[in-house]
Amino acid sequence: MSNRTGTAYALTTFARVQRHREDELEDYLAALPRGSASPLARIGVLHLSRLHLVRELVFQGPNQRHRDLLRHGHLVFTATFNGEPGDFLENLRTSVPECDEWWGRCVGYPGRDDRGAFAAWVRSLQVDTSLFQSPIPTTTVEEVREVTALRERVIDFAVAAQGLDAASLQARFRESF
């Protein structure tokens, strides 16, 4: 299934923005907190997410015979996470009320009260990913944190253990790990 690689899932969605609300939506997205303060940080299984508007299509130059001019702005929401999309959407619905702010400015958004309606609406926005690749297709966010922390501890120990005799080294290892 092209939306997946390993246990990772790539969700790609496009939602039509309500007329004349593109600027305020753009401003809202630009003002969202970043990093660990981002509303999306509340979803533990989420590796990456991007929210942005497509308001016009870039004209490629004189060899483009037809020019597509968009009538509306479209909100792109992409998410990369491990696990099932159904679980992810439920997590999104319950943990990220900010959905009401960005999808609330789009056409047809049913709100977050009804689990089924929310999930169905987001699914209706989905375009299947054609190709999805990663060098870490089965590593979860939690695992990334664990292995990173362990590596730090291993290096810390390696530094501290330099020059120790065998007995001290082993004793220290047993204390540290």
Add this chain to the structure above:
Amino acid sequence: MPSYPLDLPRREVTASAIELSDIQGGVLRAYTMPAAAYLFLRIKDVAKACRLLERTLPKVMTAEPWTTPPTTAMNVALTYSGLARLGLPDDVLASFPEAFREGMAARAEHLGDRGPSSPDTWDVRDADVLVTVYATDSAGLDAALAEVMSQDLEDGVEPVYLQLALDRPSGQDQFGSADGLSQPALTGTGVEGRPGDGLPDGRGGWRDVAVGEVLLGYPDEDGSLPAAPLRPFDRNGTFVVVRKLHTDVAAFNRLLVAEDYPGGPELLAAKILGRWPDGTPLALSPERPDPAIAGDPSRVNNFSYGEDPQGLRCPVGSHVRRVNPRDSEGFFSGRLSNRHRIVRRGRAYGAPMEPGRTDDDGVERGLVFVSFQADIWRQFETIQSLWIEDGNPFCLGADKDPLVGGNDAPRSTMKIPGRPPYFVRPVPRLVTTRGGAYLYQPSMGALAYLASLA
């Protein structure tokens, strides 16, 4: 970094197809004069400054070949504020690249100039013009500088900062190491590079670097003319990075003694730099210096890292390997390092420290780092912010360059590959930025144009 140790024969010079008479000297071919004065100026009165520039023009050294080496030379470069002050049209000013327009101080965060290296602490940061004077010795420099300063400045410009510099006769840097041996061999300049000066040619040999990587108006490594400002600044000019780098030699000496490195302090110093003090590359002779290599221009820079991917000979994180990765792993036989070369023309300042001394002697010493490149962001800033202030391109995570990186964190680390590997921690801060600027060094024609503006 010194130009090169005096006991190495100089690079051969032959005829060139580049407009040498329109290019300022010292870029394509290094001056051999070890003494230099960096005179930073501010423009006070534009008309008077233009008159001064006009009078000075005949004294600016060009890149034309000499038969007898000159005993003095002088060159002129301007910052963005200097160009703006002279009254260039808005569209011309806007055509200069963003990094240059912002200036080095404004980009401190990107360059890792924080904490002790922050621009707040700098001796020099805001200037309009840099006049660099070269001479064969200090006495000659004093005389040449006196002549420049005695010019009737007529309140056109005023000095903001003066930095004197003098390379050691041995060519060694403040840490007692032979850095600065590697300079890019540029196509068509008439200066023959040594093997290893150029780029890996994919067949175990070397080819010259396209001169457009340094000089605007000539094809670069991508095969086209580099992005350049509008005329007359689109040709025969180059961008200059100047950084006053204070070196804490005592801390370096302390590090060598305090670390219980199994290979000993001399080897530790070599592992940090990537060369032995005499210039022998670790890549060629990992266990001891080799005068036969160090004294041979066809060998001293003729090495690559393809056979040493793990860095068991020359650590992946050593200084010379970071700033010029050649064909290191991850750079695809040099294809991803070829566009990040720079020409270095700096000089040491301050009296050398007594060898091996581990306490501060109170003497200010360091390096006036000077580099020339066609694109400050792609060339200098990539080396500084991606290769020196970070380790990720080398699979070294966030580890910084052990010699020149901003190592302040208690967990600053240098990994020395080996069986087993050795970890130097903490790596102390050895180099601190004390000033600098981004400048543009115009062609002779562009200098004349600037002089005519007012």
Add this chain to the structure above:
Amino acid sequence: MTEAGLAGRPVPRPRRVVTGGNTTGRMTALTLFTPIRAPWVRLLRAAFRVAPHLPIRTHIIQFNFIKFVRWTVVDSLDDEQLRYSYLFFESNFDGPWQHYIDAFAYVIPRDIRAVWGRGIDFPYPPPAEPLKAWIARNSLEGGTYYCAHEELSTRQIQSAIAVSEAFHVFEAEAATMSADQFAAAWEQFLSDQQAHL
């Protein structure tokens, strides 16, 4: 909607300049949305279906600075009449995008041509600079961007995974060793894993 069809309608507002919405920590999300010429849409779809089974995966992933990358062929958007299908591309990598493009342009230019070369006026690499100009024109940079491990590079994560796996093996094997055996085994572990430490 073609230009002719818009005769008499208000001129669309000029594009607001938005930047920076596609970077966070070490990460950059290069996002492109570019037209695909009609004859090639089916071929591109087929190529994507086959790609996971081809070396193309190693071609892209070999660079060790991409965390996740996706391509989506978009045939339609809600209440729009598009003459083209569009290729939506989102690549999440660590480092400046210009260096990322150098990697594509100088190391795997044929793969790049194969995927985007069916677009319009696509500047075939090498050289790299016209390709960077094309990407700069097409890069979608507004909005917001989140990465759960934004300060970690792909290489750091891969190294951590390798070290952790090897460490667990070492820890288990070392549990019953004498001090001398342990010291030798620890040295061996460090030597074997040093590229990741």
